[in-house]
Amino acid sequence: MSPAERKLSMAQVLACGAMIVTLSMGIRHGFGLWLQPVTQAQGWSRETFAFAIAIQNLAWGFIGIFAGMLADRFGAFRVLIGGAVLYALGLAGMALSPNAFIFSLTAGVLIGAAQAGTTYAVVYGVIGRQIDPARRSWAMGVAAAAGSFGQFLMVPVEGFLISGLGWQQALLVLAVVVLLISPLAFGLREPGFGGGAAPVKREQTIFQALGEAFKYPSFQLLMAGYFVCGFQVVFIGVHMPSYLKDKGLSPQVASYALALIGLFNVFGTYIAGTLGQKLAKRKILAAIYLGRSIAIAVFLWAPLTPMSVYIFSAVMGVLWLSTVPPTNATIAQIFGVAHLSMLGGFVFFSHQIGSFMGVWLGGLLYDRTGSYDIVWYISIALGVFAAIVNLPVREAPIARGAVPQGA
Structure with missing residues (x-):
C-alpha cells in the first residue's frame, strides 16, 4: 500500500482533532467575559470591543477559505502549526494593545486568522x-462535541483566570496554553501529503470546484442558513454576559450560562452528527434553526431569573453548534471530499459574515438605544428564515458534467 493510500486511524484523528478544537473553540467562546473588564480599563465603548470581535469573525471566515485551500493541498498539519502560533501572538497582543486600533488588529485579524487554521474547516x-x-457525519459530530466541551471546560477557567490574575495576565496565560495545538497537530499529519503528493484524487481544479458549487442552488441555501447561525451564536456568546449584568444578575450567572451552553452542546452536536447518518440533514438543520427562534422568544417573554437563564442556556446549548456536522456532511455528500476544506471554508465565511453582523450590531444598537432588544428580535426572525431556506436543499451527490438542477 502506497503512502497516499494509507489512512490514519479513526481513534487518532478523533482524539487529536477533538483536543485541537477543544482548545481553539474553548478559548474563543469565552471572549465575552472580557468585554466589560477591557472596556472599563481602557475607557472604550462596547461598540469598540464588539467591532474588534466582529473583525475577528470576518477575518476567520475570509482567511478560512485560503486555510482550507492550503489544507486540501498540503495537509492540515502545517496549517495547524501556523494557526497555533498566530493564536498565541493574537492573545498576547490583545492583552498588551495600547489603543483600539491595535486591539482590532490583534484580537481581530490575528486571532481570526488563527481560528481559520485551527478549527472546523481544517x-x-x-x-x-x-x-x-x-x-463521516457521526465523526464530525464527535469533533463538534469536543469544541462544545471546550466551551464548558474553558469558559469557567477563563472566568477564574480573569478574577484571579486580572484580564491582561489571563490572556497571557492563554497565549501559552494555546501552543499545545502544535504537538497535537502531529496526530493529524496525513500520509501522502508532502513533496507535492496528495492522498485524494482530484477530478477538478480549485476553480472548477468553486464554479460548480456556486452555481448549485443547494450550496447557496446552505450558505444562507449558515449566515444566520453565525449571527445568532456570536451575538449571544459575546453580548449575553453584559445583557445579564445590565439586568442585575451577577457575573457568575453569565459564566455558568456560557458553560451550560458548552456542556449541552456536547450532546446537541453529537446527536446532530448521529442523526445525520439516518435522517435528511436538511430537516435536521431546519429544526435546529426553528428551535433557536422559539427558545429566544420564550427567553425574552419569561421573567428573567438565574434559573430562566440556565434553562435557556441548556436549550440553546443543544442547538448551538449542532448545525456544524449536518452542514459539513451535506457539503461532503454533494461535492465529495477532494475540496472539502475549501468549500467548507466558503460556507463558513458566510457564517462569519453573520457573526460580524451579530456582534457588531449588538454593540452598535446597544450604544444607540441602551438595549439589546432589537437584535434579539432580529435573531428570532432570522432563525425562521434559515429554517425555511434549508428545507429545499438537495443532498444527493452532484452529477458531474451535468447542468445543476434547482434546489
Whole structure:
C-alpha cells in the first residue's frame, strides 16, 4: 500500500482533532467575559470591543477559505502549526494593545486568522479524507462535541483566570496554553501529503470546484442558513454576559450560562452528527434553526431569573453548534471530499459574515438605544428564515458534467 493510500486511524484523528478544537473553540467562546473588564480599563465603548470581535469573525471566515485551500493541498498539519502560533501572538497582543486600533488588529485579524487554521474547516477536511463516509457525519459530530466541551471546560477557567490574575495576565496565560495545538497537530499529519503528493484524487481544479458549487442552488441555501447561525451564536456568546449584568444578575450567572451552553452542546452536536447518518440533514438543520427562534422568544417573554437563564442556556446549548456536522456532511455528500476544506471554508465565511453582523450590531444598537432588544428580535426572525431556506436543499451527490438542477 502506497503512502497516499494509507489512512490514519479513526481513534487518532478523533482524539487529536477533538483536543485541537477543544482548545481553539474553548478559548474563543469565552471572549465575552472580557468585554466589560477591557472596556472599563481602557475607557472604550462596547461598540469598540464588539467591532474588534466582529473583525475577528470576518477575518476567520475570509482567511478560512485560503486555510482550507492550503489544507486540501498540503495537509492540515502545517496549517495547524501556523494557526497555533498566530493564536498565541493574537492573545498576547490583545492583552498588551495600547489603543483600539491595535486591539482590532490583534484580537481581530490575528486571532481570526488563527481560528481559520485551527478549527472546523481544517479538522473536518482530515475527517472527510480519513474516515469512511458511512461514519463521516457521526465523526464530525464527535469533533463538534469536543469544541462544545471546550466551551464548558474553558469558559469557567477563563472566568477564574480573569478574577484571579486580572484580564491582561489571563490572556497571557492563554497565549501559552494555546501552543499545545502544535504537538497535537502531529496526530493529524496525513500520509501522502508532502513533496507535492496528495492522498485524494482530484477530478477538478480549485476553480472548477468553486464554479460548480456556486452555481448549485443547494450550496447557496446552505450558505444562507449558515449566515444566520453565525449571527445568532456570536451575538449571544459575546453580548449575553453584559445583557445579564445590565439586568442585575451577577457575573457568575453569565459564566455558568456560557458553560451550560458548552456542556449541552456536547450532546446537541453529537446527536446532530448521529442523526445525520439516518435522517435528511436538511430537516435536521431546519429544526435546529426553528428551535433557536422559539427558545429566544420564550427567553425574552419569561421573567428573567438565574434559573430562566440556565434553562435557556441548556436549550440553546443543544442547538448551538449542532448545525456544524449536518452542514459539513451535506457539503461532503454533494461535492465529495477532494475540496472539502475549501468549500467548507466558503460556507463558513458566510457564517462569519453573520457573526460580524451579530456582534457588531449588538454593540452598535446597544450604544444607540441602551438595549439589546432589537437584535434579539432580529435573531428570532432570522432563525425562521434559515429554517425555511434549508428545507429545499438537495443532498444527493452532484452529477458531474451535468447542468445543476434547482434546489
